[in-house]
Structures are given as C-alpha cells and as structure tokens.
Amino acid sequence: xxxxxxxxxFWPSLILVVMLAVxxxxxxxxxxxxDGHLFGSLIDILRGSAPLILVALGMTLVIATGxxxxxxxxxxxxxxxxxxxxxxxxxxxxxxxxxxxxIGAAILVSLVAGLWNxxxxxxVGIQPIIATxxxxxxxxxxxxxxxEGQIINVQSxxxxxxxSGFFLTLPIALLIAAAAVGLTVLLTRRTAxxxxxxxxxxxxxxxxxxxxxxxxxxxxxxxxxxxxxxxAGLIASADIKSADSIxxxxxxxxxxxxxxxxxxxxxxxxxxxxIGTVLGAVIIQTLRVTxxxxxxxxxxxxxxxxxxxxxxxxxxxxxxxxxxxxxxKRPAVQKVGAPA
Amino acid sequence: xxxxxMTPVTKDGGxxxxxxxxxxxxxxxRYIPILATLFLLIVMYSSGVANYRNFEDPSVIVNLFRDxxxxxxxxxxMTFVIITGxxxxxxxxxxxxxxxxxATLLKAEWPPLVVLPAVLLLGALIGAGQGAxxxxxxxxxxxxTLAGLFLARGAALTINDESVPIRDDMWREMSDFRIVLxxxxxxxxxxxxxxxxxxxAAAVLAWTRFGRNVYAIxxxxxxxxxxxxxxxxxxxxVYTLSGFCAALGGVLFSINSTSxxxxxxxxxxxxxxxxxxIGGVLLTGGSGFVWGTVLGVLVTGLIRTIINFQGDxxxxxxxxxxxxxxxxxxxxxxxxxxxxx
Numbered sequence: 001x002x003x004x005x006x007x008x009x010f011w012p013s014l015i016l017v018v019m020l021a022v023x024x025x026x027x028x029x030x031x032x033x034x035d036g037h038l039f040g041s042l043i044d045i046l047r048g049s050a051p052l053i054l055v056a057l058g059m060t061l062v063i064a065t066g067x068x069x070x071x072x073x074x075x076x077x078x079x080x081x082x083x084x085x086x087x088x089x090x091x092x093x094x095x096x097x098x099x100x101x102x103i104g105a106a107i108l109v110s111l112v113a114g115l116w117n118x119x120x121x122x123x124v125g126i127q128p129i130i131a132t133x134x135x136x137x138x139x140x141x142x143x144x145x146x147x148e149g150q151i152i153n154v155q156s157x158x159x160x161x162x163x164s165g166f167f168l169t170l171p172i173a174l175l176i177a178a179a180a181v182g183l184t185v186l187l188t189r190r191t192a193x194x195x196x197x198x199x200x201x202x203x204x205x206x207x208x209x210x211x212x213x214x215x216x217x218x219x220x221x222x223x224x225x226x227x228x229x230x231x232a233g234l235i236a237s238a239d240i241k242s243a244d245s246i247x248x249x250x251x252x253x254x255x256x257x258x259x260x261x262x263x264x265x266x267x268x269x270x271x272x273x274x275i276g277t278v279l280g281a282v283i284i285q286t287l288r289v290t291x292x293x294x295x296x297x298x299x300x301x302x303x304x305x306x307x308x309x310x311x312x313x314x315x316x317x318x319x320x321x322x323x324x325x326x327x328x329k330r331p332a333v334q335k336v337g338a339p340a
Numbered sequence: 341x342x343x344x345x346m347t348p349v350t351k352d353g354g355x356x357x358x359x360x361x362x363x364x365x366x367x368x369x370r371y372i373p374i375l376a377t378l379f380l381l382i383v384m385y386s387s388g389v390a391n392y393r394n395f396e397d398p399s400v401i402v403n404l405f406r407d408x409x410x411x412x413x414x415x416x417x418m419t420f421v422i423i424t425g426x427x428x429x430x431x432x433x434x435x436x437x438x439x440x441x442x443a444t445l446l447k448a449e450w451p452p453l454v455v456l457p458a459v460l461l462l463g464a465l466i467g468a469g470q471g472a473x474x475x476x477x478x479x480x481x482x483x484x485t486l487a488g489l490f491l492a493r494g495a496a497l498t499i500n501d502e503s504v505p506i507r508d509d510m511w512r513e514m515s516d517f518r519i520v521l522x523x524x525x526x527x528x529x530x531x532x533x534x535x536x537x538x539x540x541a542a543a544v545l546a547w548t549r550f551g552r553n554v555y556a557i558x559x560x561x562x563x564x565x566x567x568x569x570x571x572x573x574x575x576x577x578v579y580t581l582s583g584f585c586a587a588l589g590g591v592l593f594s595i596n597s598t599s600x601x602x603x604x605x606x607x608x609x610x611x612x613x614x615x616x617x618i619g620g621v622l623l624t625g626g627s628g629f630v631w632g633t634v635l636g637v638l639v640t641g642l643i644r645t646i647i648n649f650q651g652d653x654x655x656x657x658x659x660x661x662x663x664x665x666x667x668x669x670x671x672x673x674x675x676x677x678x679x680x681x
C-alpha cells in the first residue's frame with residue numbers, strides 16, 4: 001500500500017480520477033454506445049487530448065536529451081496550413097489519394113522543421129530554448145504567409161475524419177495518438193534507444209566519448225517532435241475543418257511541457273516517462289473540460305488551472321510531503337502493519 | 341572560467357620573439373559573448389544607417405530606450421533569476437495583472453501614491469511566493485513560475501477582461517512629460533526609469549555581496565550551501581526582484597499607454613529570456629552580466645526598428661524577418677565566440 005502511495009504518479013492519477021468522476025456526474029452521457037461506436041464525455045476527453053498527447057510525446061523525447069522545443073505550436077500551424085492549402089486546391093476535396101498526399105506533404109514539412117531545430121541545437125550548438133524560439137516566431141509567420149493571412153476552410157470528408165471519424169468503435173484521433181505512444185514505447189523501452197536518449201540527456205560529452213552519436217540522437221528527437229507536432233496540427237485543423245494560422249497550437253508548448261513535467265520527466269534531461277506524459281496530457285485536457293462542466297466562468301479558467309497545477313506539483317514534491325505530512329507520520333504503527 | 345594563458349612571462353633571454361607573436365589582445369573569456377554581441381550590434385546599426393534614410397539620427401538610439409523601457413526593466417530582473425540557474429515565466433502575466441489592477445484602482449479613485457507602492461508590492465509578493473515554492477518544496481522553476489503565469493493572468497482576467505483607460509492626473513502627466521536631451525532629441529520619463537533600474541541592478545550584481553551570492557548559486561548551489569552562503573534567502577530574493585521588476589514594467593506600461601489590459605505583456609517572458617541569452621547570459625546559470633542583457637534588449641529593439649524603417653512589410657513577413665535576423669545574429673555570435681576561444 002505504501003508503495004502505491006509513494007509512486008510519483010499516484011497523486012496525479014488520483015486527481016484525474018476525481019475529475020473524471022465529476023464529469024461522470026455532471027454530464028448525462030459519460031460513456032455509451034451510439035450508432036455502433038463509443039460515445040460520451042469520456043470519449044470526448046480522450047479524443048480531444050489526442051493533439052496534446054502527440055505534442056507532449058515529442059516534447060518528452062526532446063526533454064529527455066536535456067533540450068526543449070518551443071516551436072511545436074508554430075509547427076502545428078504550418079502543418080495545418082499546408083494540408084488545408086493543398087486540399088482546397090484539389091478538384092475533388094473528397095478524393096482519398098489527394099488527401100493522403102496533402103497529409104504526407106504536411107508531415108514532411110513538419111519533419112523538415114524539426115530537422116532545422118535539431119541542426120541548430122546539435123550542429124551549431126545554440127541553446128535549445130533560443131534555437132526553437134526562432135522557429136516559434138518565424139514559423140507562425142510562414143503559416144500566415146501560406147494562408148495569405150486568411151482562414152482556409154475545407155470541405156473534405158476524409159480529412160475531417162482524422163479528428164471526428166471512428167474506426168472499430170474508437171475515435172481515429174485517439175487511435176493515431178495511441179499508435180504513436182505504442183510505437184514510441186516500443187522503440188525506447190524494447191531497444192537500446194531509450195538508454196541512449198537518457199545517456200545523451202545525462203551528459204552529451206560523456207555519451208560521445210562512449211561512442212554514442214550524441215548529435216545524431218539529438219537531431220533525431222527534434223525531428224520526431226516536429227513530426228508529432230505536425231500530426232497534432234493536422235488533427236487540430238481537421239477538427240475545425242480549417243487552417244487558422246494565428247490560433248492553431250497557440251501556447252500548446254507550455255501545456256506540453258507541463259504534461260511532461262506532471263508525468264515525472266525532469267527538465268534537466270536524462271530520465272523520462274512516456275506513460276507519465278500521456279497521463280499528464282489527459283489530465284490537462286480533462287481539466288479543460290471539467291472547468292466548463294462544473295460551470296466555472298471563462299475568466300476564472302486560468303485561476304482554477306493554476307490551483308490544480310500547484311496542487312499537482314506540490315503533491316509530487318518529496319520535500320513538500322515531508323514538511324507537511326511528516327509530522328503526522330507514526331513510524332511505529334507502520335512497522336507493525338508492514339509485514340502483512 | 342578564466343583564460344589560461346600558457347605563455348611564460350619571460351623578460352630576458354630568447355623569449356621576446358615568441359612573446360611578441362603571442363601579444364595579441366585577448367579579452368577575458370567571460371566577456372567574449374558580450375563583446376561579440378556589441379560588435380554585431382554595431383554591424384547591424386551601421387547596415388541600418390547605410391540602407392535607410394534618417395537612421396543615423398541620434399533619436400533612433402534614444403527611442404530604442406523609450407520603446408523598450410518595459411522589456412529592459414523586465415529583462416534585468418530575469419538576468420538575476422537566470423544567473424542563479426532558474427527561469428521566470430510569470431513576468432508577462434505579472435505585467436498584465438499590474439496594468440489592469442493599476443487602472444482599476446485608479447478608476448475607483450484610490451490615491452495614485454497608494455496605488456503605485458501597492459502594485460509594486462504585489463509584484464514582489466508574487467515573486468517571493470514563487471521563490472518560496474521553488475526553494476522550500478524543490479519544485480522546478482519552470483513549472484512553479486508557469487503556475488504563477490496562470491495565476492497572475494487568471495487574476496488579471498477575473499478583475500476585468502477589457503481594456504480600462506486611466507484618467508488619473510499623475511499618470512497622465514507622467515505620460516505626457518517630455519525630457520529634452522539635446523536639440524530635437526526628446527525622451528520620456530519611463531526611459532529614464534528604465535536606465536536607472538539598469539544602472540542600479542548592474543551595480544548590485546557586480547559589487548555587492550548579494551550579487552556574488554547570485555553567481556555562486558548559479559555556479560553550483562550545493563557548494564554555495566557548503567560554503568555557508570544563504571542559498572534559500574538569495575533564491576527567494578532573486579524571484580522577488582524579478583516580480584518587482586515585472587510590476588515596475590507593468591507600471592511603465594500603464595503610464596505609456598494610459599490604460600490597463602489583461603493581455604498586456606503577453607509573451608513578454610520569452611522576449612526577456614531571448615534578450616538575456618543574446619546578451620550572453622547562460623541558461624545553465626553562473627555567468628552573465630546586466631550589461632549583456634541591455635545589449636540583448638537593444639538587439640531585439642533594433643531588429644524591430646529596422647522592420648519599422650522598412651515599412652512595407654505585412655505581419656507575416658515581419659515575423660519571418662524577425663526570426664531570420666534573430667537566427668543570423670545568434671549564429672554569428674556563436675561563430676565569433678567559438679573562434680575567440
């Protein structure tokens with residue numbers, strides 16, 4: 001029992017369960033089956049958290065190597081703009097092939113954006129926060145340039161299915177996020193890649209001397225983060241059936257970093273938890289939905305969020321627990337109960 | 341940290357020839373990033389003078405301080421935080437909270453001489469609170485101040501989510517007051533306040549015991565603690581200072597625009613961090629100078645001035661050009677620094 005209590009993810013999970021319970025009581029349909037697929041506020045939360053999960057997943061890998069990527073929001077805007085631009089030029093917007101080409105092009109552009117970030121960090125040697133700040137500022141400008149400062153609307157069935165479609169009773173957006181998470185877990189925990197990432201995060205110099213291609217690995221994490229951000233941008237723009245270069249992915253970098261930290265990944269690098277990140281992302285999305293569900297006015301949204309963030313961070317701080325709960329501890333009782 | 345010049349100090353015998361070759365001006369390696377920034381700033385200014393009419397007018401430089409007064413003040417506070425190895429994301433939100441609170445209180449006819457210290461105190465308190473959470477509960481500065489950002493911005497939006505005009509006489513007078521520096525060169529009180537803040541902060545960081553403690557903690561907090569330095573007090577103090585500077589920036593903002601708005605200063609934290617880094621302050625802590633940050637602010641300010649002089653750019657192109665200039669600048673700085681080492 002004490003082991004579960006001491007787990008870093010215990011309190012965040014508890015907070016998530018409480019918020020989900022609140023949702024279950026306030027919404028009239030928490031989870032049901034309708035028209036042959038799952039439906040209800042739980043599914044809405046999971047579907048809505050797909051973009052944040054993707055972005056936070058890439059961010060986790062970047063942070064594991066001791067970096068940070070501020071440009072993810074701009075990459076989302078670029079990817080949505082590219083896809084919508086290509087689709088709006090199609091003679092038949094519902095043609096599956098055309099939509100796939102548009103999606104492929106958008107992902108390719110996002111990967112190039114990631115390569116740019118990675119090269120600045122690993123080859124030129126610029127501090128990650130500044131290297132990615134460049135694309136954060138300029139990238140949104142590029143997206144605005146692509147869309148000529150306007151919002152591009154698309155009427156494409158296959159494209160909007162990315163966000164609102166269902167496959168095997170589950171939302172496609174959720175399946176994409178789950179596949180990305182599964183693949184990343186497989187690659188980092190079943191191969192040596194995860195170890196190499198943590199080693200580069202621990203000390204790039206020592207890793208290089210030990211024969212690890214530290215630069216290559218660093219660049220790779222930024223490319224992956226760019227690709228995942230691009231995918232998230234596609235889902236976000238498919239959700240609103242348009243490309244909005246100003247507000248797409250705005251400030252998502254902060255939410256993504258928050259999700260990573262709630263999940264127990266240290267910002268100094270060298271250690272990461274993918275499952276924790278997913279949990280963090282779902283918590284943030286649930287928080288967003290819960291605030292509306294329990295009727296908190298929109299202006300007080302951020303206040304409520306800050307309270308939850310503070311509670312989460314304090315619950316994860318060993319020093320806080322020792323200082324506040326330490327005085328209630330009774331070691332003698334624990335000793336008696338422990339052997340059971 | 342210090343340059344290790346291996347050249348033997350020989351005054352007699354076969355040495356002179358060798359020494360003569362080595363006697364090139366080599367600045368202390370601590371100053372290389374700052375000198376690189378200064379050099380590139382001059383290059384950028386000269387290219388501006390070469391390309392645009394009236395760019396050589398001294399008011400271009402004087403106006404840099406006026407237009408970037410808020411950023412200067414905020415970035416100076418940020419410099420202290422970053423040198424201790426921390427980061428403060430809440431500054432932009434504290435600016436907005438300060439402007440909206442100032443406007444609301446003045447509208448409720450509070451005396452201005454009460455409002456001014458009250459909002460400055462509030463900024464310092466928010467900073468102190470963040471510092472305390474970071475120090476006592478070992479929460480990462482990035483996250484603690486992110487929560488501070490949400491808190492301050494949320495409070496600002498709750499007070500009022502619309503722009504509130506300031507009609508108070510003192511604020512109006514401060515806003516309209518002009519200081520004539522020379523013929524045709526005028527500036528505003530907010531620029532003077534910003535420059536004074538810079539001078540005081542630079543002196544504190546360079547010459548006081550507190551300043552030395554800040555560097556020591558950034559270098560290695562554990563050894564600083566073992567040396568008997570007041571680590572906790574200093575850490576809380578730098579966040580308090582940063583909060584105070586942000587509140588001061590907010591006051592300057594409210595004077596400049598004679599209004600308060602909950603989205604004022606949105607994204608200012610990243611501008612301030614960028615200014616520090618461009619000015620040679622390392623995000624890992626332990627090194628950097630207030631003067632470097634000032635140069636960093638001037639670089640970002642000069643980029644915007646060039647965009648203004650260009651004039652015919654739309655919002656999209658302006659963003660791209662800012663990004664490109666930032667990129668060119670940072671890569672050049674990196675190359676210069678690497679070569680000098």
